[in-house]
Amino acid sequence: DVKVTQSSRYLVKRTGEKVFLECVQDMDHENMFWYRQDPGLGLRLIYFSYDVKMKEKGDIPEGYSVSREKKERFSLILESASTNQTSMYLCASSESAGTGGGNTIYFGEGSWLTVV
Amino acid sequence: DAKTTQPNSMESNEEEPVHLPCNHSTISGTDYIHWYRQLPSQGPEYVIHGLTSNVNNRMASLAIAEDRKSSTLILHRATLRDAAVYYCILRAYLNSGGSNYKLTFGKGTLLTVNP
Numbered sequence: 507d508v509k510v511t512q513s514s515r516y517l518v519k520r521t522g523e524k525v526f527l528e529c530v531q532d533m534d535h536e537n538m539f540w541y542r543q544d545p546g547l548g549l550r551l552i553y554f555s556y557d558v559k560m561k562e563k564g565d566i567p568e569g570y571s572v573s574r575e576k577k578e579r580f581s582l583i584l585e586s587a588s589t590n591q592t593s594m595y596l597c598a599s600s601e602s603a604g605t606g607g608g609n610t611i612y613f614g615e616g617s618w619l620t621v622v
Numbered sequence: 623d624a625k626t627t628q629p630n631s632m633e634s635n636e637e638e639p640v641h642l643p644c645n646h647s648t649i650s651g652t653d654y655i656h657w658y659r660q661l662p663s664q665g666p667e668y669v670i671h672g673l674t675s676n677v678n679n680r681m682a683s684l685a686i687a688e689d690r691k692s693s694t695l696i697l698h699r700a701t702l703r704d705a706a707v708y709y710c711i712l713r714a715y716l717n718s719g720g721s722n723y724k725l726t727f728g729k730g731t732l733l734t735v736n737p
Contacts, residue, residue, distance in 0.1 A: 546729070548727050596666075
């Protein structure tokens with residue numbers, strides 16, 4: 507089975523701290539994604555990457571950066587955490603599109619971040 | 623980006639069929655329609671996808687309108703384990719080569735299944 511592993515399930519950080527959320531996938535997928543999920547707002551795409559060292563902004567990239575030095579690992583970085591970044595963060599991965607339109611996206615279990 | 627519109631919530635009884643609608647009037651010719659669901663305290667999981675033709679798999683069926691501006695996810699016999707938020711998503715290509723894409727999730731439909 508495909509596995510997307512997020513390093514921390516629950517974190518509490520202080521305002522202004524630099525926060526790293528780590529994600530590892532074990533299926534050699536080209537694409538990786540970071541979403542955040544908030545009540546009433548659904549899932550919103552922060553950043554994604556379709557190759558090592560490549561990154562693309564999603565819909566809400568402000569206040570975040572990402573790093574993809576190895577194919578299996580995609581890190582989300584909060585340079586200076588703020589209380590409005592308290593949320594659940596979801597990492598996901600998938601193969602490149604190819605043909606057929608499928609390319610299931612596999613999600614991790616999520617990381618609950620509280621910034622105080 | 624093409625958007626989808628779904629009802630905020632729906633309710634069903636156990637063992638009965640459920641039809642979850644989705645409107646995507648601005649869909650483009652290369653956009654695939656994907657459905658995911660999210661159980662409580664878990665990440666979303668894939669349910670089904672299609673382009674033009676109706677699709678069936680072990681989890682559900684997907685009925686796509688002829689003009690592709692709407693689709694319906696069909697759960698043939700709802701169970702309590704089907705209670706979840708269901709997302710209808712359009713998979714849009716990022717470039718003309720069609721090798722990279724992203725999924726933009728909306729708010730989804732919260733399905734409640736009554737015993």
